[in-house]
Amino acid sequence: xxxxxxxxxxxxxETHRDAxxxxxxxVATYKVRTQRGASGVxxxxxxxxxxxxxxxxxxxxxxxxxQGESIAIVGRNGAGKSTLLRIMSGLQRPTAxxxxxxxxxxxxxxxxxxxxxxxxxxxxxxGCLALGMTPAEVEEIRPSIIEMSGIKEFIHxxxxxxxxxxxxxxxxxxxxxxxxxxLMVDEALSTGDEVFRGRSEERIRSxxxxxxxxxxxxxxxxxxxxxxxxxxxxxxxRVHMDGPIMEVSEKYRSWALAEDRRQRGLDKNQ
Amino acid sequence: xxxxxxxxxxxxxxxDRTPLWRSLKDTWRYRHFAEQLALSRIMASRTDNKLGxxxxxxxxxxxxxxxYLAFGLVLGTRKGVENFEVFLLCGxxxxxxxxxxxxxxxxxxxxxxxxxxxxxxxxxxLPLSVALRQLLTWIPMMAVVxxxxxxxxxxxxxxxxxxxxxxxxxxxxxxGVGLLLAHLAARTRDVASFLPFTxxxxxxxxxxxxxxxxxxxxxxxxxxxxxxxxxxxxLMEMTRGAFLHTVGITHRQWISVIVLSVVLFVAGTLTxxxxxxxxxx
Numbered sequence: 001x002x003x004x005x006x007x008x009x010x011x012x013x014e015t016h017r018d019a020x021x022x023x024x025x026x027v028a029t030y031k032v033r034t035q036r037g038a039s040g041v042x043x044x045x046x047x048x049x050x051x052x053x054x055x056x057x058x059x060x061x062x063x064x065x066x067q068g069e070s071i072a073i074v075g076r077n078g079a080g081k082s083t084l085l086r087i088m089s090g091l092q093r094p095t096a097x098x099x100x101x102x103x104x105x106x107x108x109x110x111x112x113x114x115x116x117x118x119x120x121x122x123x124x125x126x127g128c129l130a131l132g133m134t135p136a137e138v139e140e141i142r143p144s145i146i147e148m149s150g151i152k153e154f155i156h157x158x159x160x161x162x163x164x165x166x167x168x169x170x171x172x173x174x175x176x177x178x179x180x181x182x183l184m185v186d187e188a189l190s191t192g193d194e195v196f197r198g199r200s201e202e203r204i205r206s207x208x209x210x211x212x213x214x215x216x217x218x219x220x221x222x223x224x225x226x227x228x229x230x231x232x233x234x235x236x237x238r239v240h241m242d243g244p245i246m247e248v249s250e251k252y253r254s255w256a257l258a259e260d261r262r263q264r265g266l267d268k269n270q
Numbered sequence: 271x272x273x274x275x276x277x278x279x280x281x282x283x284x285x286d287r288t289p290l291w292r293s294l295k296d297t298w299r300y301r302h303f304a305e306q307l308a309l310s311r312i313m314a315s316r317t318d319n320k321l322g323x324x325x326x327x328x329x330x331x332x333x334x335x336x337x338y339l340a341f342g343l344v345l346g347t348r349k350g351v352e353n354f355e356v357f358l359l360c361g362x363x364x365x366x367x368x369x370x371x372x373x374x375x376x377x378x379x380x381x382x383x384x385x386x387x388x389x390x391x392x393x394x395x396l397p398l399s400v401a402l403r404q405l406l407t408w409i410p411m412m413a414v415v416x417x418x419x420x421x422x423x424x425x426x427x428x429x430x431x432x433x434x435x436x437x438x439x440x441x442x443x444x445x446g447v448g449l450l451l452a453h454l455a456a457r458t459r460d461v462a463s464f465l466p467f468t469x470x471x472x473x474x475x476x477x478x479x480x481x482x483x484x485x486x487x488x489x490x491x492x493x494x495x496x497x498x499x500x501x502x503x504x505l506m507e508m509t510r511g512a513f514l515h516t517v518g519i520t521h522r523q524w525i526s527v528i529v530l531s532v533v534l535f536v537a538g539t540l541t542x543x544x545x546x547x548x549x550x551x
Contacts, residue, residue, distance in 0.1 A: 022281055090284030090390060100281035104390055117314035126310055129303035130389050158317070 020182055020213040021065045021088065021105065026097035028058040028083050028237075057083040058094070059237035070204065070214040072224035072245060074252055075234035076259075081217045084234065085184050088215070105182035105215075106131075108175040116160040120151055120170060123159055127174035141177045148173035148199060176203045181212040201227060221249040288392070293543055296392040304395045308403035327410040334362040341479040351481060352516045356419050360510040361478040363411040364436065367404055368444040368505060369469050374400040375448025375538075376465065379456035393546050394539070397449055401441050408437060419513045429512050435528075436508040443501055443531040449538025453545045476502035481517070483507065499526050 032053045058080045065071055075081050086092040088099055089107035114123045124145055128138040146152055149169040154162065162170070176183065183204070204214050204227060218224045224245075231248030233241040241248050288296070297304075316325050338358055342348040351357050378396040379386065386393060412433065420426075455461035475497075476482065486497040497503065504527040510517040519527075 019281065088284070091386075093285050099284045101284050102280055104284060107389075115310050115314050117317040118310050122306075122310060122313075126303070126306050129300070129306055130385070130391055132300065132391065135302050 018067050018211075019064050020067055020069075020102045021215075022100040023061060023063050023065075023084075023088060024098050024100070026058050026061045026084065026087055026094045026099065028056075028080070028087060028092075029095045030055040030057055056237055058087070060097070061234070061237070061239055062097075063232060063239060063242055065213045065215065067211040067213065068208050069230055070208055070216070070228045071230045071232055072221075072228040072249075073215060073217045073232045073234060074219070074221060074224075074248070075240075076256070077219075079234040080237045081234055082186065085186055085215070085217050089184050101182060103181050105184050106175060106180035107184045108172060108186065114159055114167075114171065117158055119158055120149075120155045120162070123170065124174060127171075128177060131175070131178065133178065137178075145170075145173045145177050148177075148203075172200055172203070176200075176207070179203075179206055179210050179212070181207070181210065183207050183212065183214045185214065185216040221253055225249055288546065290540075290543055293392050293394060293546065297394040297398060300391055300395045301398070303391065304399040305402055307395070307399040308406065311399070312403060312406065326407045327414065330362055330366045330411055331414060333366075334359050337362060337479045347480040350484075353419075353422055353424070353514055356415065356422060356424065356513050357481075357510055357517070358479055359415045359418060360513065361506045363408070363415060364440055364506045364509045365473055365476070365478050365502065366411070367408050367437070368440040368502060369473070370407075371401060371404050371441050371444030372448040373465060373469070374404070375445040376451040376455045377462060378448070379452045380459075380462065383456065394543060397445055397452070397542065400448075401445055404441060404444075405437070415513070424513050429515075432508060432512040436505060436512065439508070439527060439531045440505050442535040443505065443527070446531065446534030446536075446538040449542040450534070452542055472502060476500055476506065478506065481507075499523065501527050501530050 032055050033051070061080070061084060073081050073084065083092070085107065087094045088101075089105045090099070090101075091107065114127060118126075124142060125135075125138055128141065128145075129135070133141070146155060149166070149172070151162070151166050151170060154166065159167065159170075185204075207214050214227075216224050216228060228245045231241070231243065231245040231252070232239055233248055233252050241251060312323065312326060316323055338355070342354055342358060348354040375397045378400055379393065382396055451461055451465075477485070482497045482500070482503050486494060488494075489497060504519055504523045507517055507519045507523075508527070511519060
């Protein structure tokens with residue numbers, strides 16, 4: 001799979017700015033129970049509970065992000081993007097290596113802590129309190145969340161009656177209600193209409209203006225190209241390329257296209 | 271001399287362990303979240319029912335009714351027990367409070383794995399929210415017991431204040447055991463599958479619908495000792511003692527249940543905390 005990869009390129013960014021997050025040689029290995037290859041009475045235990053297999057999600061990832069930088073992390077499925085994001089946000093401990101940061105990063109995931117059966121208004125309360133706000137701060141910030149998510153008339157309806165776009169908007173509005181210094185976004189920009197995309201870009205810019213750093217994980221280069229200044233391409237658990245977004249995205253796109261073509265060619269031959 | 275790096279000092283590891291004191295302080299800071307989570311969960315759990323929130327105490331009330339018919343009338347455990355209705359209600363409700371705290375605390379990590387994976391907050395908030403939820407559903411249950419006690423001719427007495435330690439100790443004992451199990455339950459579903467049977471056996475031995483202190487008075491040795499100091503029985507008798515002067519617990523039983531509840535609660539909290547923080551890859 002690694003042939004056809006363009007030559008690895010790692011450009012060190014200027015160092016006069018202040019670092020916000022420093023990722024040092026992160027390794028992540030999962031132990032996974034498999035169900036394959038076990039038969040016969042002797043292998044009863046292996047058949048019922050499976051045998052242990054090691055999966056190397058990350059094999060030593062290092063980079064430093066600086067104030068005002070917005071970084072796109074790209075790569076194919078299984079390249080280790082989501083694992084890296086979870087480790088950077090402190091939710092998961094790496095097998096080796098460390099992550100140093102100015103503050104605990106805010107992770108904006110697709111699976112946020114919202115409860116589907118209760119109203120949007122109650123979910124705003126719950127979400128903001130989970131972020132560590134006081135009840136007074138929640139009330140202060142509530143109007144701007146409702147405005148940002150654009151769900152004014154549905155605010156008292158249960159969340160499970162919302163469209164997926166509405167849910168994504170609400171989640172984004174809650175997570176970014178208080179401008180964080182480190183914001184991590186997991187594919188959130190793929191949902192939502194043009195108006196919302198504009199608003200969320202505003203929020204991301206406000207993080208950048210406040211001397212923060214934004215990291216966005218995405219399959220789609222188009223969504224992140226305008227928003228990001230730097231691109232990191234992960235391939236099989238390693239940083240394959242790290243540099244200005246335009247260079248990385250161009251190389252990544254042509255490689256992905258070639259990969260697709262090769263894959264299709266293989267399928268046809270079979 | 272190399273150049274100074276002022277940023278180095280400002281950066282801290284995102285995977286550092288939180289010390290116990292900080293963790294407890296953070297949990298207190300997140301108490302409003304625990305409260306809202308408890309309320310939201312109660313609301314969310316009953317939205318599919320027409321009777322909604324009413325089920326929160328219809329459920330133990332119906333359990334009491336079934337036990338009344340099956341054990342009280344058919345098997346005749348009612349005989350020789352003064353004011354069996356209040357006796358039974360106290361038993362069912364106290365068991366519901368204790369075992370509810372136990373089961374939900376043990377499931378607090380497994381059931382909230384999504385929240386834990388996406389948001390960072392002190393995880394002790396989750397059992398705190400369980401305790402609050404149990405307390406909220408306990409209030410209407412106690413209202414039912416008080417009404418049935420008053421209508422069956424019991425008088426308002428100072429003894430009713432025993433309900434306060436009975437409530438606190440039931441929650442502490444139940445959540446203490448639950449907290450000890452929580453991390454194991456998050457790792458393997460076997461705990462959740464095994465727990466209901468253990469609890470059912472324990473409940474039948476604890477005398478929800480009969481008085482083990484009377485029935486097994488002449489049993490000696492470890493078995494008799496179990497019936498005498500079984501914390502579930504002692505807690506039920508404590509609640510009953512508030513209303514019925516024929517039921518009461520000895521000083522030794524008081525001490526045993528207080529010590530056991532406090533020790534389990536502290537041990538559970540420490541165990542839960544010691545495994546807090548980022549999951550290993």
